[in-house]
Amino acid sequence: MASTIAAAPVRSAGPSLRVRLYATLGVSGLISLVVIVIIASAAAFAPWVAPYDPQTTDLTSVFASPSPSHPLGTDALGRDLLSRLIWGGRTTFIGPLLVIIVSTIIGSALGITSAWVGGHVDNVIARFLDVMFALPGIVFALVAVAIYGAGLTAAVIGLSISYIPYVARVVRGAALRERKLPYVAACSVQGFSALRICVRHLLPNLRTIITAQAVASLGFAVVELAGISFLGLGVQPPTPDWGVSVATGLQAALQGYPAEALYAGTLIVVVVVAFNVLGDRLAATAESAKR
Amino acid sequence: MSVGGFLARRFVGFVVTLLIASFAVFSLMYIAPGDPLSFVLGTRSVSPERVAAAKARYNLDDPFLVRYWDWLTGVLHGDFGRSIVLNQEVSDLISVRLQTTALLVGYATVLFLLVGVALGAAAARRPGPIDSTLTVFATFAIAMPTFVLGTVLITFFAVELGWFPVYGAGVGIVGRLNHLTLPAVTLAFASAGYLARITRSALRDELGREHVETARSRGLSERSVFRRHVLRNALIPIVTVTGLTIGALIAGAVIVETIFALDGLGSLLVEAILKKDYPIVQSIVLILVIVFMVINFLTDVIYTLIDPRLDLGADPNA
Numbered sequence: 001m002a003s004t005i006a007a008a009p010v011r012s013a014g015p016s017l018r019v020r021l022y023a024t025l026g027v028s029g030l031i032s033l034v035v036i037v038i039i040a041s042a043a044a045f046a047p048w049v050a051p052y053d054p055q056t057t058d059l060t061s062v063f064a065s066p067s068p069s070h071p072l073g074t075d076a077l078g079r080d081l082l083s084r085l086i087w088g089g090r091t092t093f094i095g096p097l098l099v100i101i102v103s104t105i106i107g108s109a110l111g112i113t114s115a116w117v118g119g120h121v122d123n124v125i126a127r128f129l130d131v132m133f134a135l136p137g138i139v140f141a142l143v144a145v146a147i148y149g150a151g152l153t154a155a156v157i158g159l160s161i162s163y164i165p166y167v168a169r170v171v172r173g174a175a176l177r178e179r180k181l182p183y184v185a186a187c188s189v190q191g192f193s194a195l196r197i198c199v200r201h202l203l204p205n206l207r208t209i210i211t212a213q214a215v216a217s218l219g220f221a222v223v224e225l226a227g228i229s230f231l232g233l234g235v236q237p238p239t240p241d242w243g244v245s246v247a248t249g250l251q252a253a254l255q256g257y258p259a260e261a262l263y264a265g266t267l268i269v270v271v272v273v274a275f276n277v278l279g280d281r282l283a284a285t286a287e288s289a290k291r
Numbered sequence: 292m293s294v295g296g297f298l299a300r301r302f303v304g305f306v307v308t309l310l311i312a313s314f315a316v317f318s319l320m321y322i323a324p325g326d327p328l329s330f331v332l333g334t335r336s337v338s339p340e341r342v343a344a345a346k347a348r349y350n351l352d353d354p355f356l357v358r359y360w361d362w363l364t365g366v367l368h369g370d371f372g373r374s375i376v377l378n379q380e381v382s383d384l385i386s387v388r389l390q391t392t393a394l395l396v397g398y399a400t401v402l403f404l405l406v407g408v409a410l411g412a413a414a415a416r417r418p419g420p421i422d423s424t425l426t427v428f429a430t431f432a433i434a435m436p437t438f439v440l441g442t443v444l445i446t447f448f449a450v451e452l453g454w455f456p457v458y459g460a461g462v463g464i465v466g467r468l469n470h471l472t473l474p475a476v477t478l479a480f481a482s483a484g485y486l487a488r489i490t491r492s493a494l495r496d497e498l499g500r501e502h503v504e505t506a507r508s509r510g511l512s513e514r515s516v517f518r519r520h521v522l523r524n525a526l527i528p529i530v531t532v533t534g535l536t537i538g539a540l541i542a543g544a545v546i547v548e549t550i551f552a553l554d555g556l557g558s559l560l561v562e563a564i565l566k567k568d569y570p571i572v573q574s575i576v577l578i579l580v581i582v583f584m585v586i587n588f589l590t591d592v593i594y595t596l597i598d599p600r601l602d603l604g605a606d607p608n609a
């Protein structure tokens with residue numbers, strides 16, 4: 001079982017997790033990671049963290065200013081803003097996460113197939129991806145919504161499709177470089193099937209590049225999905241969501257109460273910056289590891 | 292390969308891609324759940340006579356490919372069908388809206404080009420605090436979604452300060468530009484940040500080259516070194532990014548027009564999706580696809596032509 005020995009990671013008493021994280025991410029990357037973990041855990045543990053139910057209305061205190069009972073105030077229906085933001089983090093994270101998972105799996109499969117098989121298959125996949133590249137993600141999402149009706153599911157399907165070419169192009173390039181390396185030939189000589197080499201050996205070695213691409217795309221997916229919800233085509237009110245909050249917040253802002261729009265907008269920008277910085281750092285690490 | 296041959300080959304590829312895309316747009320609307328009849332009649336219940344009339348008008352009993360061919364020839368003659376909800380010719384609806392969108396995207400393009408290149412050049416030429424401030428600014432600008440920025444701008448400049456109108460498209464040239472200023476700034480913001488970043492790194496790469504050192508040692512003024520030797524060589528990535536960014540601006544216009552209640556193509560598309568007015572959706576998506584492809588094609592051609600080092604016969608995907 002030579003292959004299992006070769007593939008097994010060597011666990012030596014190396015630097016601690018903290019040191020390794022710092023070496024990979026740097027200060028800005030670490031801060032971004034911490035910010036994301038805090039906001040994501042608040043959303044994940046929303047039932048315990050949020051002071052109120054996000055949907056409970058209280059018409060006796062509409063547009064309340066921040067106070068000890070409502071730390072960020074309330075909206076036009078007297079709902080607690082802090083609770084709505086905490087709960088809204090759920091759809092805001094889960095939607096983009098699904099988009100990235102689906103597009104990464106399909107894109108990686110296409111990219112590796114393209115690089116491994118080559119020839120006509122590679123050409124056909126490349127042409128097909130070129131057509132998709134020409135269109136921004138929001139167009140795919142809008143078409144999906146037009147077909148399946150407004151909602152998070154349709155928007156996620158549309159965006160997932162639109163992210164496939166980006167993953168496929170990056171993975172194809174990396175897989176082309178990787179397959180020239182001697183270990184791939186060594187595996188072939190041992191008579192391993194193409195599928196086994198790709199899945200068990202090639203894929204694990206591409207994981208840094210795939211992860212960097214996925215994290216960098218997360219930020220864009222957050223913006224695009226929240227934008228679709230803002231248009232009223234994604235997450236449907238009264239379900240809390242940051243994109244929806246900006247939309248209802250815009251109406252409130254026109255009446256002179258900009259709080260909700262500003263809080264939700266700030267959260268979106270912070271999360272997107274954090275994902276982008278993290279993605280840049282991971283990409284830089286993947287780049288330097290290549291050399 | 293000659294330039295003419297290169298252009299001809301690219302153009303053929305472009306037309307083929309367009310045909311594929313038009314077929315995709317046409318068939319997409321038919322995979323929507325339900326009968327194609329609900330697609331042309333909407334979800335209301337209608338009399339059998341209207342059903343028969345609709346079947347005849349849209350040739351719904353014809354094979355799929357025949358229907359595609361009819362639709363395509365209709366589109367090529369400017370016939371995009373009729374809106375279900377508004378009961379008007381789609382081509383009339385679109386031609387009015389096209390102006391607003393074109394003006395908005397044009398305005399935003401001028402803004403992001405000027406600001407992006409200026410900021411990028413400033414950052415590249417002044418390392419230190421100016422550079423790092425601009426880099427942080429660009430990072431935030433890129434992460435700023437249009438709908439957040441638009442909301443913030445409306446809140447401060449239209450509602451609080453009253454400097455700009457909140458909604459609408461305005462009349463006359465001055466009125467329209469005034470009404471379009473906040474939307475155009477909103478639309479251009481992220482792209483300006485992105486272009487600034489690209490310009491900065493392109494100029495940085497170029498400033499470190501030996502030919503720049505040579506030009507300086509020949510005693511040329513810093514100004515002329517920058518203009519004639521650095522900027523010109525850095526133009527290639529800048530042009531490429533500009534082309535792709537204009538495509539992104541058109542997509543962004545969908546959201547910006549909705550925020551500012553502008554009567555453009557994007558806001559019409561969103562309304563049509565919400566009302567399930569499929570002929571409008573189909574036509575606007577097709578127009579968007581065509582515009583994106585034309586822009587990509589032109590960018591591709593321009594960038595290949597201005598960079599004499601590129602091999603015209605090379606496979607673009609290699």
